[in-house]
Amino acid sequence: AKDKSEKIFALAFVKLMRYDGTTLRDGEHDLIVYKAEAKKLEDASTYLSLPSTKIELEEKGHSTTGKSMQNLGSCTISKDSFQISTLVCSTKLTQNVDLLGLLKWRSNTNLLQQNLKQLMKVDGGEVVKFLQDTLDALFNIMMENSESETFDTLVFDALVFIIGLIADRKFQHFNPVLETYIKKHFSATLAY
Incomplete structure (x- = not known):
């Protein structure tokens, strides 16, 4: 059971499938940390269309530097970051x-x-x-x-x-x- 005093204050996520049908590349990824009201972050449709990595954000024409926070829809990009390292192993999905x-x-x-x-x-x-x-x-x-x-x-x-x-x-x-x-x-x- 979730403690009622615990509230989501920020969120980072990664998309395992890329736009071209390949999987996420192996290696390190700098994820964007989003801040929003807890209720908005509980609904995945609020953020899943947003960029998940700093590279994806730059590809969409947004700057990763400058202001400490940027607004994207109902979520705000935090100046904080979150780094992960991935190694995908699949016999059904390819990175190539x-x-x-x-x-x-x-x-x-x-x-x-x-x-x-x-x-x-x-x-x-x-x-x-x-x-x-x-x-x-x-x-x-x-x-x-x-x-x-x-x-x-x-x-x-x-x-x-x-x-x-x-x-x-x-x-x-x-x-x-x-x-x-x-x-x-x-x-x-x-x-x-």
């Missing part, structure tokens, strides 16, 4: 916008060539975390664009890149995952 673009390639086919080229620049650790989803996406691209040879070479290069990653000592423990994928999940008839 290029990998996300490939995994969700159907939502923007105009960027497909660029996303296929960028895959070869994505950190290997991020690619192997999404190995099955990445392979599914590549084979689906091949199957669904079979009338044209536009993506054939790019998909082939991406597959060679992924197999090369798995062959690397650093990621050799993902070899059974690749073998299981080939035996149980692989169904792209055009790739045979």
